[in-house]
Amino acid sequence: NAGVTQTPKFQVLKTGQSMTLQCAQDMNHEYMSWYRQDPGMGLRLIHYSVGAGITDQGEVPNGYNVSRSTTEDFPLRLLSAAPSQTSVYFCASRNHRGGTADTIYFGEGSWLTVV
Amino acid sequence: AQSVTQLGSHVSVSEGALVLLRCNYSSSVPPYLFWYVQYPNQGLQLLLKYTTGATLVKGINGFEAEFKKSETSFHLTKPSAHMSDAAEYFCAVSEGEDTDKLIFGTGTRLQVFP
Numbered sequence A: 001n002a003g004v005t006q007t008p009k010f011q012v013l014k015t016g017q018s019m020t021l022q023c024a025q026d027m028n029h030e031y032m033s034w035y036r037q038d039p040g041m042g043l044r045l046i047h048y049s050v051g052a053g054i055t056d057q058g059e060v061p062n063g064y065n066v067s068r069s070t071t072e073d074f075p076l077r078l079l080s081a082a083p084s085q086t087s088v089y090f091c092a093s094r095n096h097r098g099g100t101a102d103t104i105y106f107g108e109g110s111w112l113t114v115v
Numbered sequence B: 001a002q003s004v005t006q007l008g009s010h011v012s013v014s015e016g017a018l019v020l021l022r023c024n025y026s027s028s029v030p031p032y033l034f035w036y037v038q039y040p041n042q043g044l045q046l047l048l049k050y051t052t053g054a055t056l057v058k059g060i061n062g063f064e065a066e067f068k069k070s071e072t073s074f075h076l077t078k079p080s081a082h083m084s085d086a087a088e089y090f091c092a093v094s095e096g097e098d099t100d101k102l103i104f105g106t107g108t109r110l111q112v113f114p
Helices: none
Strands: A003-009 A009-012 A018-027 A031-038 A043-053 A054-057 A064-065 A075-080 A089-096 A110-114 B003-007 B010-014 B017-024 B032-038 B046-051 B054-057 B064-068 B073-080 B087-094 B108-113
Touching: A003 A089, A003 B046, A009 A018, A018 A031, A018 A089, A043 A064, A064 B064, B003 B087, B017 B032, B017 B087, B017 B108, B032 B064, B032 B073, B046 B054, B046 B064, B046 B073
Parallel strands: A009 A110, B010 B108
Antiparallel strands: A003 A018, A018 A075, A031 A043, A031 A089, A043 A054, A064 A075, A089 A110, B003 B017, B017 B073, B032 B046, B032 B087, B054 B064, B064 B073, B087 B108
């Protein structure tokens, strides 16, 4: 059981470049989300989705796009990378029916550096 | 809006000593409260959670936390620290099951000395 899989694990981008962080889960979870983790700031929610075709903004959505065409995948797109987007990104998923009472499962993270 | 405050970004204890990591929250409705642990270069793993019912919650690896509504606190404790407990710990809150948003604290790094 792979759980939540993120790729790539490490990436260096130049300012202005675009890229997509991939996230896939094999647990048939309706809810998926992306967080960024920065020193001294904990995890902040970027975008989330409660099912295929449904996405919504979190706390820090600017500069990021998401889509949810399938239950399994939830890619995060950086349209024009900026140094402020240097961070560790975590994808997470859980069942939607129980809301936040259901356990959320995290991927192992993607380290992104924008130079 | 809900928020979480973790007092102390770093906590150091000796092996065998009591571990106490502090978490205070604010919420306009009865909250759901969580503690997560993050080992180096890994994702977060759920330690324990409080949703409803008994206010003393037991989790994995010998950790427990008590929900105290009057103090708006959810402190994490472990009677005897082990070297393997060294990690970063995050407290999180949500406003019940009708929300999909989980708000995290800034984390507390626990060091355990032999």
